[in-house]
Amino acid sequence: MKILICDDHKIxxxxxxxxxxxxxYFSLVAEAGSGAEALAILKQDEFDVLLLDISLPDMSGMEVLQVVKTKWPKINVLMLSMRPHEQYAMRAHNLGASGYLTKEATAEELLKALSVVAKGDKYVSEALVNNIAGNISNNTSKYLHDTLSAREFEILLQIANGISLQDIGNELFISSKTVTTYRSRILSKMEMTSNSEIVKYCIENKLI
Known part of the structure; x- marks a missing residue:
């Protein structure tokens, strides 16, 4: 089996x-420091497992996940995140991730998760399993943000964290005009009219 690690921090x-x-059981361990690099590597070689950070400099991990599951659906993806909130895990699950693990997990749990995912089974961090087990079993969506695309969801969180549209554009390498368009789509899909409503929603749903 071959595994690709995608995280923007070399350490x-x-x-x-x-x-x-x-x-x-892993014959090859490859690395990528960005979403674009990971996708380029996946085009060149076949991998069985992708260990994917949710926060990347060029694309969100959710965006990468979406592309990977569309182009290479057989790859088992284990998401790594600093965010232990159930909504992130559910969103990753809905996009096709095989597992979701917080970076607070121990080395033992990471190895356990890799073993499970490598076999094609699903894994959820022990810190989250009690909160989302029912939701995954029912496979139902009850959150407004589930209607958003991966990029829209990423921008939603940045707006909720008080990042300006200009700074969001700089970070994502898109124009502020494009960010404004995304913001309009977010407000429309979530039936909101202002950033304050976005902030309130994200706080209430433990997204920030």
Whole structure:
């Protein structure tokens, strides 16, 4: 089996590599520092597992996940996130992720998750399992933000965190005009009229 690690911090990739190398069922451990680099590597070679950070400099992990599951549906994707909120895990699950693990997890849990995902099974962090087990079993959506695309969801969170449209554009390498268009779509889909409503919604649903 081959695994690709995608995280924008080299020290994190190095640490993950050291944990994974002793696993005999992985014959190749490759690395990518951005979403674009990961997608380029996946075009060149076949991989069985993708260990994917949710926060990347060029694309959100959710966007990468969406592309991967569309182009290479057989790849098992384990998401890594600093955010332990159930909505993130549910969104990743709905987009086709095989597992979702917070970066607060122990090395033992990471190895357990990789073992489960590598076999084609689903894995959810122990910190989240009690909160989302019922939702995953029912596979139902009850959140307004589930109607958003991966990029819209990413911008929703940035707006909720008080980041200006200009700064969002700079971070995502798109124009502020494009960000404004995304904001309009978000407000329309979620039946809102202002940033304050976005902030309130994200707080109430534990997205920030």
């Amino acid at each position: 994190v990739r190095d640490g993950l590599r050291q944990l994974i190398l002793p696993l005999t």
